[in-house]
Amino acid sequence: METNSASVPAAAEDLKAKAVNKRYEGLVMVRTKAIKGKGAWYWAHLEPILVPSSDSGEPKAVKLRCSLCDARFSASNPSRTASEHLKRGTCPNFASPSGAGAAGGSGGGGLLPHNHNQHSKAISFNNRKRSSSLAATPVISYQIAPLAIVDPSRFSLAGAGGDVIYSSSSTPPLLSGGREDLGALAMLEDSVKKLKSPKVSPGPALSKTQIDSALSLLSDWFYESSGTVSFSSVEHPKFRAFLQKVGLPPFSRRELAGARLDSRYEEARSDADARIRDALFFQVAADGWKNRSPPDGESVVSFTVNLPNGTPVFRRALVTNGRAPSKYAEEVLWDTISDVCGGAATSRCAGIVSDRFKSSALRNLENQNHWMINLSCQLQAFRSLIKNFARDLLLLRNVTANSSRIAAFFNNISPARSILHKYQAHELGRTCLLRCPAPPFVGDVSPLFAMFDDLLASARPLQLAVHDEAYNLLCHDVPDGRDLSQIILNNGFWSDLEAAHSLHKIIAAVIQEMEATRPLVGQCLPLWEEVKSKIKQWCVKYRVDESDADKVFDESFKKNYHPAWAAAFILDPLYLTKDTSGRYLPPYKRLTPEQEKDVDRLITRLASRDEAHIALNELMKWRSEGMDPLYAQAVQVRQLDPATGKMRIANPQSSRLVWETCLSEEYRSLARVAVRLIFLHATAGGFRCNFSLLQWVRRQWRSPAAMDRAQKVMFVAANSRLERRDFSNEEEKDAELFANGEDDAINETFMDGSSV
Incomplete structure (x- = not known):
């Protein structure tokens, strides 16, 4: 096989640009959290920016810009940049009230002066990682500096007789309510500003086309997020x-679930029908017959039409x-085929793939x-393979x-737990029950x-515990404890446990790859051969x-x-494989004699009676x-x-x-x-479907009108995601994101940035 060498430089550039964007997004995420009080103080003054390439226009590097003096620095080590540029006095505006206020204050903070000492206290207050004693202090909803004084130079109120309540020479009074008064103080300032300038400044002027396009995209996002976003x-x-x-x-929820949904559904339905007709x-x-919920619970079965072009x-x-x-599944499948064919010959349906009913409904329809x-479905087949090994x-x-x-022993026996x-707590830095x-x-x-x-994660704590x-x-009081201590101290148990974990990991990786690549029927034999080879290696290793x-x-x-x-x-x-003469021949050598007969029998069945020979x-x-x-x-x-x-087939079609x-x-004849x-x-x-969407659809099914709306929402959402080839699950993405933790995400960002 040959590799398209011309595309390698472009692919390398794409990978580099993707790494730069990933680092930039990671730094923006860290800065956003820090501004909300969940990170380092210096992010209030350092802003990540993308530096484009002069040749291609693609981003080539990430820099940090000081919002006080507009200086730019490498983004490889933000903490060192803050120490050298801000703390050591290199930045000319950091120590001055006006410069610091420009970076950290809000646009509407006219009532509140900026004091550098107070600003340092605010940093200490917001940085929960450096001051655990202040972490429980309530967060003020208004973006204002946490000061307890009023700035008379920027705000004055006149009484009925024209007397100034606060003059520039008077001593600023302390707020009697303490920190809680800061929110009310900001609201007071907003009210004064509105009274001074009754006309609210208009927002950005958008054309009707722009508004319609934006609301259409927003509606699609709501439909795709149904069940998660109300x-x-x-x-x-x-x-x-x-x-x-x-x-x-x-716009209202009735518009979103009414006329706008109907219009979007008709548009999506028309496009889907046109693709199928072509x-x-x-x-x-x-997919969904294999219900993972309780046997008497509802399940949602989704029907998808796979076209020859892979769509x-x-x-x-x-x-x-x-x-x-x-029998019910057989009738539903046939009704679906008839509905898709729309009155035309049902022979347009080349087949069915389903996660259940292989030996019953599927076989009956194939025989007829x-x-x-x-x-x-081979995803379900490999899930069953794991279950068969466990059994x-x-x-x-x-x-x-x-x-x-x-x-069960360490969960249920309180002293052991x-x-x-x-x-x-000593070894892992956390405590938890063992899932059982x-x-x-x-x-x-x-x-x-x-x-x-x-158990593998707590192997060291368990061995220390016994x-x-x-x-x-x-x-002495619980005899079972002595037997379990012998198991825990037995190296053979941990070796077998690691072997079981490794076997599951081998098959789970195959399932994950299949979910991403959606293999075709021709890949089934090589896929099972590959898994069998890995299991043989597993047997030797452990x-x-x-047999x-x-x-x-x-x-x-x-x-x-x-x-x-x-x-x-x-x-x-x-x-096809290349033989010694240079010809590319079908791989009959990898088939058993019975499988060779299966090829002849299947082609005879699929060909018309006149063309079989x-x-x-x-x-x-x-x-x-x-x-x-x-x-x-x-x-x-x-x-x-x-x-x-990874290397993929350049043109699967x-x-x-x-x-x-x-x-x-x-x-x-063979080509047909x-x-x-x-x-x-x-x-x-x-x-x-994510779990939230499944639950949402299940709640609607008892009402015909609600179920009709749910079907339309699901149709729009599904085809939008399938059109952009998005086969992922948002909940799994979120779980992967939060499983690593905030610090791990930050470290990953910095590690990726080192290669840029």
Whole structure:
């Protein structure tokens, strides 16, 4: 395979620009928090800025600008910049009241003078990391300096007889209410300013086109954030004030959920229908049958139409109450196919991919319609593989039993818990209970591996705890404690626990990669081969009986295997291999004899009755002659993905396009089969609902009118995200962001900046 070398410099530039932007965003985030009182004092005077490249205009570096003197510095070490520039007197305006006030004061702070000593106290007050004793002080909602005096030189009030209440020569009185009076004082000043200048300065003037465009984007954001952001938020006073500040008119929640939603839905529906009409065939994906909620709870099944060009189009959502029976699912799937075809021939549907009903509804529909290829979702297949290992592999069963005993003992026995918490606080800097799922361990096994994570994280505290004198005294009253101490002090237990954790990590990484890349059916065989190879390496590393692991793996593979895996693997030019003569041939050597027969049988079934024998003859020619080397290399060209840093296929659609163009004359019958086969997706996941949206949709389903609105919102949100190829989940992004903590995020920002 060849690499597109011309795109490497551009990709490198993109990566560098992305790193610069990431560092800039990180510094802006840190500065924003600091200004709110959650960071270092110097951020009130240092502002991150982007320096563009003179050649390309792309950002090439991040600098810090002093807001007092406009000097610019490297952003590699803001703390050192503050010490050298601000504290040591290099900045000419830092020590003077006017200069400091310009940076730290608010525009409406006419009542409040700036005093450098008071300013230092304000910094100490706001910096919670440096002054824990003041951290509990209430935060004033107005952006004003925390001073307890009034500046008579900037503000005076005249009485009825013209006497000045506060003169420039009078001593400023202390505020009797203390710090709490500062907010009221700022409000008083605002009132005086409004009385002096009754006409409020207008906001930025926007044209009607700009206003309509802005409100349209804002509405789309509300629809995509449904369940997380309430429609009632548009009537929140702060949100309305924001709209006024940026020059946008207020709009109501009824408008958002009424006429504006109807218009946006019709627009999205028209666009989605046009895309489906343009495609010669499609695949239906159904995700959500595998309900992770209680068996009697509601689940939301989303139906997506996968087009040959790789574009997914959301169709609808279905709320089911309880575990749906197979016959019901079969009827719903067929109704969805008929609805998408719109009265045309249902043979346009090349197949279905679903996260459930492989051996029932999917098989029945495939048997009734010979042109269909119905697949089980491979995301769910690998999740089931983890569950099968946890249930059937002896090592994991023993680790689960011992881990559950340890976690339950230290969670439920108060003296043992206190001892563990003492060592957790010393070793980890925090205390926590150990997650311990209740047996029997069926269904979702992720809580089991969460328990393994907790035990590995607390390995050192647990070992110290069982050596504690208080624990030895406890063992006299609780016999189970002595047995558990022997397990905890046994290196074999920790080795097995690490092995279980490693196995889960191997398969979880494959699942995460599949969610990001959405593999096609031709990738299934190589994917399972890759996982099997990794499991063999795992067995060698942790001295696990390979035959036991192979038995569990082979059972899962056999349960999920479909003959289309082998056929697509053979027909997809992406997997052609170069032989000694320079020809690019299909990889028959990687198939078993039974899989070779599956290829012949499947192509015979998919071809029309009159062309079946022709298709088989063309398949024999394809096997012996393969494809022109130039086109094969063009299909297999890879390039650097800037988002992940990995090499990806430059044009994923080229496998199908080469069959529709240069191979269509030579392999006329086989090409018709190939183009309908190799575009099929192996995973059902397209639009990923976050938990909040699922809960929101579930709450609407009992009211027909509310459910109609919910369907429209979900349709608009799903197709907006699918159009920009966003298959992520906001809640998972937030969890990843906050899992690292504020300090880790800051460190990551600085580390990234060192390479810029």
